[in-house]
Amino acid sequence: MTNPIQQEQTEAQKNASPVFFEQTWDLEYRHALGSTTSRFMQGLTEGKILGRKTTKGRVLVPARSFDDETHSATGEWIEVGTTGKIVMSTVVYEPFRGLPAPPYAIAYVMLEGADTALVGYVRGVELSDQATAVKAIAIGTDVVVHFAAKPTGTAADYWFEPAGV
Amino acid sequence: MINVGIAGFGQSKFVTKRTDVTFPELVKEGADLTLADAGIPIEDVDAFVYPLAPDALIGVSQGERWVIDALGASGKPFMRVNNGGATGMSAVLTAWTHIASGMFDVVLVAGADRVSESGSAQSVLNKMWDTGYERTVPLNTITMLALSAQRYMHLYDSTEADMALVTVKNRAHAALNPNAHLRTPITVEEVLASRTLAWPIKLGDACPASTGAAGVVLVSERYAKAHGLTPAWIRGIGQNTETFWMGNRVGPTAASDHGDADALAVAFQVAYTQAGITDPRSQIDVAEIYSPFSSVELHVIEAAGLADKGKAPLALSQGKFALGSDGPIVNPSGGVLCTNPIAVTGTIRVGEAANQVRNRAGAYQVPGARVAVASAIGGDHQFYSTMVLSTDLEEI
Numbered sequence: 312m313t314n315p316i317q318q319e320q321t322e323a324q325k326n327a328s329p330v331f332f333e334q335t336w337d338l339e340y341r342h343a344l345g346s347t348t349s350r351f352m353q354g355l356t357e358g359k360i361l362g363r364k365t366t367k368g369r370v371l372v373p374a375r376s377f378d379d380e381t382h383s384a385t386g387e388w389i390e391v392g393t394t395g396k397i398v399m400s401t402v403v404y405e406p407f408r409g410l411p412a413p414p415y416a417i418a419y420v421m422l423e424g425a426d427t428a429l430v431g432y433v434r435g436v437e438l439s440d441q442a443t444a445v446k447a448i449a450i451g452t453d454v455v456v457h458f459a460a461k462p463t464g465t466a467a468d469y470w471f472e473p474a475g476v
Numbered sequence: 477m478i479n480v481g482i483a484g485f486g487q488s489k490f491v492t493k494r495t496d497v498t499f500p501e502l503v504k505e506g507a508d509l510t511l512a513d514a515g516i517p518i519e520d521v522d523a524f525v526y527p528l529a530p531d532a533l534i535g536v537s538q539g540e541r542w543v544i545d546a547l548g549a550s551g552k553p554f555m556r557v558n559n560g561g562a563t564g565m566s567a568v569l570t571a572w573t574h575i576a577s578g579m580f581d582v583v584l585v586a587g588a589d590r591v592s593e594s595g596s597a598q599s600v601l602n603k604m605w606d607t608g609y610e611r612t613v614p615l616n617t618i619t620m621l622a623l624s625a626q627r628y629m630h631l632y633d634s635t636e637a638d639m640a641l642v643t644v645k646n647r648a649h650a651a652l653n654p655n656a657h658l659r660t661p662i663t664v665e666e667v668l669a670s671r672t673l674a675w676p677i678k679l680g681d682a683c684p685a686s687t688g689a690a691g692v693v694l695v696s697e698r699y700a701k702a703h704g705l706t707p708a709w710i711r712g713i714g715q716n717t718e719t720f721w722m723g724n725r726v727g728p729t730a731a732s733d734h735g736d737a738d739a740l741a742v743a744f745q746v747a748y749t750q751a752g753i754t755d756p757r758s759q760i761d762v763a764e765i766y767s768p769f770s771s772v773e774l775h776v777i778e779a780a781g782l783a784d785k786g787k788a789p790l791a792l793s794q795g796k797f798a799l800g801s802d803g804p805i806v807n808p809s810g811g812v813l814c815t816n817p818i819a820v821t822g823t824i825r826v827g828e829a830a831n832q833v834r835n836r837a838g839a840y841q842v843p844g845a846r847v848a849v850a851s852a853i854g855g856d857h858q859f860y861s862t863m864v865l866s867t868d869l870e871e872i
Contacts, residue, residue: 320496329495329496334535336532336535342607342608344607344608345608348608348609351608351609352608369729371724372723373608373609375721379719379720379721379724380719380731398627398726398727399623399624399626399627399726399734399735400623400626401619401622401623401626401674401675401676402672402674402675403614403618403619403622403673403674403675404671404672404673404674404675405618405671405672405673405674407598407599407602407614407616407618408595408596408598408599409596409598409599409602410598410599410602410614410616411614415614417613417614417615417619417623419623419722419723419726421726421727426727426729426730427721427723427724427726427727427730428722428723428724428726428727429723430609430610430613430615430722430723431613432613441672441675444675445675445676450626450627450630465612466608466609466610466611466612466613467612
């Protein structure tokens with residue numbers, strides 16, 4: 312289908328090789344994470360997963376200073392369990408530029424005592440066979456939080472592994 | 477309130493790459509095609525709403541500056557809208573507000589995208605997530621919807637083959653649409669055999685990265701009458717928003733489930749109430765709904781009230797929603813699954829719905845279509861837009 316609006320091109324225009332401009336954006340940031348997130352990160356170095364209780368009694372994990380449902384400030388710090396169940400998960404097999412090399416498994420886990428799910432990598436699962444991998448991280452699978460021996464002060468300091476492995 | 481109609485819809489033929497135009501030249505193509513379709517001169521356009529998703533996708537900051545002249549907006553009111561994947565439809569809703577308020581008579585929404593010029597699209601989209609809690613995990617728009625698809629399968633005992641039914645239907649539709657990007661018919665077996673991106677989403681379940689332009693022009697009833705235009709009338713609009721945190725959309729105390737599209741269902745209901753739609757399955761002829769992955773169409777069909785929760789796969793397996801079937805036809809253009817130029821994808825939903833109720837959809841026209849619904853989704857299943865259109869202003 313021809314486009315009636317498109318400017319008519321001269322022969323010289325049509326014969327010209329397309330020219331490209333190439334660029335890379337390499338931008339630097341140093342983001343303050345705030346006192347609530349900072350406390351959560353410190354908890355990781357102590358082997359703890361911390362949440363905050365909302366005015367309605369829900370425990371938000373990871374800890375957040377305000378509640379997305381009521382718009383009110385959260386209060387008490389709650390240390391939740393380091394065991395829980397996978398509530399959603401995926402295994403990535405496609406490489407994406409700028410992101411880690413596949414395969415890797417990601418899951419949201421409902422830890423004991425939490426009302427919201429925490430995202431993290433799932434390690435300790437054989438990912439080369441898709442059918443096996445998908446089964447190993449199915450919804451309802453029991454997992455345990457593992458903590459980095461040498462904490463970096465980021466959310467990379469924890470991950471999940473299937474329980475009893 | 478002033479009645480507002482869609483008087484024209486323009487779109488280019490969507491492809492992976494275009495080397496014959498700059499980005500502003502592509503936007504001009506969208507503006508020109510739209511105004512030509514409506515028969516409205518640029519002089520009559522009172523204001524512009526410009527859809528553009530994240531700047532990093534086109535590699536130019538404040539990309540709206542770049543296209544002012546391409547739109548013909550110099551010397552006139554102009555506004556950029558960005559609601560992620562819902563951008564192209566949120567822009568139309570903004571334009572509707574401009575006219576319904578009595579402020580303007582003619583508003584142009586036109587834009588373009590060329591997603592494939594950056595090989596880093598999923599890296600750009602990974603930057604949507606929380607810097608403290610989520611960015612150490614490589615989330616992106618494919619993984620976020622893989623998680624949703626897995627939950628849908630879990631909640632409703634659905635399978636990957638159910639998802640494939642959506643692709644099969646939409647590709648068959650796109651084969652009839654000369655502007656669609658992916659137009660090759662595909663079988664359930666081929667979808668299931670395609671390579672896994674993020675389980676359960678495979679290449680056959682995913683939209684392409686499309687390059688092209690599109691636009692719609694909105695007019696007041698007063699302008700339409702004065703110029704003898706017969707636009708598609710906007711009968712209802714809805715918008716709703718979902719919490720930022722994906723992990724808050726799961727579990728017994730959560731307000732919604734990431735496997736469903738509950739907040740979108742509310743947005744549909746808002747538009748239906750305005751339009752007088754009480755039984756969408758019998759009152760709606762066509763749905764142009766935003767679903768960049770096959771799995772998404774299942775829960776959007778349900779949110780639109782065209783099937784019960786968890787029952788979209790059964791209806792699809794019975795041949796429902798496909799051109800030629802009884803009842804509402806879903807994505808007769810092939811939809812987002814076959815064409816996704818992010819910034820204007822939502823605009824195309826409105827334009828296709830308008831063309832259907834104006835009996836101008838060509839080979840993929842739904843016979844006798846009078847009432848259509850359109851929707852879009854942006855962010856991490858977060859920004860929801862809906863619209864009901866009809867041929868006339870009579871009772872639906």
